[in-house]
Amino acid sequence: MKQGQHQKRKISVLGREFAMPQSRGVRIALGVALCIFGLLGFLPVLGFWMIPLGLLILSHEFHVVRRVRRRLIIWWERRRRSGN
Numbered sequence: 001m002k003q004g005q006h007q008k009r010k011i012s013v014l015g016r017e018f019a020m021p022q023s024r025g026v027r028i029a030l031g032v033a034l035c036i037f038g039l040l041g042f043l044p045v046l047g048f049w050m051i052p053l054g055l056l057i058l059s060h061e062f063h064v065v066r067r068v069r070r071r072l073i074i075w076w077e078r079r080r081r082s083g084n
Contacts (some may be wrong), residue, residue: 011056024061031057 009020009027021027034054041048059065 009060010062013053013056020057020060027057028061031055062084 010017012018013019019029023049031054034057035044036049038048038050038054040046041050055065055069059069062068
């Protein structure tokens with residue numbers, strides 16, 4: 001990659017890829033906003049689905065959130081395999 005070029009960050013949700021904002025501050029603000037508004041999921045339009053999406057976005061910025069996400073993925077895969 002040449003100097004000055006930035007790699008486009010993408011997020012994969014349910015097999016579809018979405019481009020994330022290039023600015024780190026905007027990504028963090030978006031992730032935090034989704035988590036906060038997700039807590040108001042009992043209201044119309046907003047939903048609890050916003051919390052995992054916000055955490056997924058934040059996991060690309062913070063190693064603590066990324067570590068928790070990876071542990072959840074491993075736990076989910078083990079649980080799914082043991083059920084078959």
